[in-house]
Amino acid sequence: MNTLTIITNAAGEFIAPTTAAYALAAIGLNIHFGMTGLMNMGQAGFMLLGAYGFAITQSMGANLFTSVCTALLLAVIYALLLGIPTLRLGPDYLAMVTLAAAEIIRIIGRSTAMTHVTGGSGGISPQNFTEKFEELSPLPDGTTKVLLWTYSNNIANSWWLRIVAWALVAIAALLCWRWFHSPWGRMLKGIREDENAIRSLGKPVTRYKMESLILGGVFGALAGIIFVLPRSVQPDSLGRTVTFYTWTILLLGGAATILGPILGSCLLWVLLTFVKELMRGTIPATFITSNQIEALGWVIVGIALMCLVIFRPQGLLGDRKELAFHA
């Protein structure tokens, strides 16, 4: 493996749809945790619901708009169901409940009893739900090479998907920027810093938290759609670990910042791919197999998460004073 391939592959992650999907999910989580201080440990649940909502309605023949709306609606309902009982309670309750609920969605989704709806653990294959999205593309068929990267224009892991995904990320970041600097955003920050102070001002704290949970969840659902478009809907690929990676991304970039989630996502995936490709290129396969390198990559992520939280909880862009873990 030569150096150019390694660099091409690693830098390709910079614009990959999956990176965009994680950035979107982290933006959603940033609204929860960075802005409001909610410990959402089940962002993957929102993503999986969004993916199912989109893919199932698509395979039933609905149009794109309906499908996206269904996905977002599911996320809203899910946020309401989780939020109404738990937001009054302490932060660890929300953490546990979201974690368990996300896992329940995954278990039900992969169950054999649901095979006719969700496809069980095999999931929903891409030809059932990506067609309409690909038809919408204004790009001509074929493949295009831009700088180092060659991808198909419209099919599967395509330029079209990249354009849509990063446009969504840009819109989300813009919206977050507006929200962060609006009175509403300041209210959320107030809740994050001292819930009781805000309550003493006569503000409905629980309602604000709920709005935050719903908005972040909606971004999660969008992220889920982007996440599954280049592959298939597989419940096990949207499990707990996805939530944990999203947390790593958010904490790496910096919670409570606008660009933190995007920077975190790009950085994590580019570096991870680079390290893995480098190991593949330099260490002979007889010594360490490809699977082991994959595992080693996740070990690095785990250790990175630990070190981040211990040594630099504000991440790369964040402000230490802004970020406080309230326990």
Place this chain on the structure above:
Amino acid sequence: MTAIVFSKRHCRLAIAMPCVICAALSVFFAFALVSAPTAQAAPSAAQAVATCNPTSSNGCVNGILQDAGKSPIAGATVTLSGAETGTTTTAADGTWAFSVADDGDYTVTIDATVASQHGLAASSATVTIKKSSFGKQRAVVRFDQANSAAGASSASGSASAASGTASDSGSTVQASGKPSGSNTAMRIWQQLYSGIVFGLMLGLMSVGMNLVYGTTGLQSFSHGEQVTLGGLMAYVGTQLMHMPLIVSAVFAIAVGALTGLIQNQIVWSPLRRRHVGTMQQMIVTIGLSMALQYTFQFFFGGNIVGIVKSVPASFQLGPVTTNAPTIVSALIALAVIIAVTLFLYKTRFGRATRAVCDNPALAAASGINVDQVVRIVWILSCAMAALSGVLLGIYLNGISWNTGATLILLMFAAVTLGGLGTANGALIGSLVIGIVSDMSSLVIPNDMRYASALAILIIVLLVRPQGIFGKQQRVG
């Protein structure tokens, strides 16, 4: 000073007790195991490339080609036809495996002359693969058994119990040979029994986790990895270092205890000194859990490794079918839990531990060495997790890199139900979770049963967040 001296003495007692009990009971179990006729070697234990493990995307058709005298036939050609086709030759030990991506019926054929030469009962067998079903993601074909189709189906039960998410409890193994579903009362008893056994093992994990929560306020996500570590270390002991099972178990517990000590000294103690919030520490445990999990995968691969390589004979005990290792494992779990409870309530150090659980500041003010207590609790908790990993690995016929990770939420559910930070709450909670999740498979599909346990977690958090035995003050 006397307090410290005392607690040191008790701390040794704390570690020694589970070991002694475990060792004593393991003797039993080893005897039972030796005397039990070995049905067949577990096909999934080897890490060779030729070994297949079912995942969500592939199923397995495999087997060992042996002649009537159980000696392997190497180099024979095995042909797979059906939904997918393929050809392979058997390895030196007679093993062969196909990894298949499609569900459906497969026919496995060997050369008829080979079959007749070696006195095999059949030269072809048809099996059904269904990736999404735990019982049908792997099919084992044995040509040396008279009715190869039946042999395949019963073997697939035992193989699948060891595979996948470690969720399959003994019931699958034991029930597989029986006409299933014909006798509802029988099934209820069987599920109740396997629920209790599973609950006891879960209890062994949860009690330690709950002690850590009680003394430090930390909900540790990496506790599941401590369980996996125990099972894997026992595997290292028995299969790689060829030690007897009991020695391996003690070795696993010692390694577990050591990791508890090390991580407390290196990570948790400094974090507590810096007054890092428990939520922040919880995310650190998530990172640790990820790092450990994939470290296990790095060293042990994605396969299930078997601690003991034999399937013990099952027997009838009242209305349920069981086997000796299961009973002994459950008894060991129960004994250790009782020992820990006695230790907490009857000894001076146990009292100190409970004092720290109630109010660390007050305990420190009254002369209890809180750091010491927390250290011992970490050691004890990780040692118990390791023991439960060993027992679980034996009970489930194997352990894999993510066994603990699949159980961590059930542990959370158990301790939340019993009451966070309470000693015996964890046991009751675990039993309830174990029984409910196994019994619920009578009404809901088997692969959804963990969802019922997690639903309990959510409901308990909403209705009675302090749990059954918890104190009211934690609400809100």
